[in-house]
Amino acid sequence: MWAAIDSVLLGSLHVYRLRLQSAGLTELNPATGQQRLTIFAHGVAGLCAGLTSTLLASPMELLKVKLQLQTQRKASERQFRGPIDCARKIIRVQGIRGLWSGYTGTVVCRTNFFWMFFSFEALMRGFSKLEGTPFQVSTGLANFLSGGLGSFTFWIMAIPADNVKNRMMAHPYPSLYPTAPPPQGFQRPSFASVARQIHAQEGYRGFIRGLGPCLLRAFPVNASAFFVYESLLRVLGAEKTRN
Structure with a gap:
């Protein structure tokens, strides 16, 4: 399913x-001597693509968070047996809209794809200026390095919203009411209320929690993804925005 989101x-x-x-x-x-897309426009395209993918990404993020929060060693003691079971129980309690709990957080987080694709294009142009020098690199290697470094930009900008999003999705409502409707007046936490809670409990450091592991994972994953994606565009003759 994550492959579908990336697609x-x-x-x-x-x-x-x-x-x-x-x-x-x-x-x-x-x-x-030809027209090419501006660096800013590459960022805007990334922002729009990030927003487009939220409809599919938000339910997948929710299921991932719910399953990761299960700390019981025995499978029989866990509330959710797997992603399908988790989705069924959330729908039973909250309705189909429950799968998009924390959607606001997902939207805010994924708008930062602007910075990822903005920086990717800026880095690609930087590498192109090395042509003819001892530091010249191939286009494929430039794709690889730009994708990995661009992902650093994304996570540095997105980690505060990602922390808020994860806490919104970790709200214990389905655990407290697994078989019955929520009590009257129950409200899911808003993005603003969770942000205020993080600041009150942990200060500004709470917004960058987990940044290190995200950066460690981001470089190899995104560098490889950009290398394959951009290489396929060149092979298919589909890349016409960087002429």
Whole structure:
């Protein structure tokens, strides 16, 4: 399912790039004399692609958080036997909309794909300026390094919203009321209320909790993804926004 989310993200990214190019958000490439998408437009395409993928990403994030919070060693003692069972129980209690608990947090978090694709394109142009020097790198290697380093930018910008999102999704409502409707007046926590709670309990440090592991994971995963994605675009002759 995560592959499907990545497919939606990267597939829609390409569509938005072409749309923005058609809308005239371009500049002259001095190396080729052709029009190319501006760095800012690459960021906007990333933001739009991030928002497009939230509809699929938010339920998957919710199920992941619920299952990760189960600390019982025995499977028989756990509330959820797996993602399908977890989804069924959430729907039984909250209805289908319950699968999008924490959706606001997902939206805020994934808007930071602007910074990821903005920095990716900026880095790619930086590597292109090394052509003809002893530090010249191949396009594939530039894709790999730019993707990995660009993911650092994403997580540095997104980690506060990601922490809020995870706590919104970790709200214990399904655990407290597994078979009955919620009590009258019950409300799911809002993005603002959870942010205030984090600040009150942990200060500003609470918003960057987990940044280190995210960065360690981000580089190899995203570097590889960008290498494959950009390589496929070149092979298929589909990349027309970086001419």
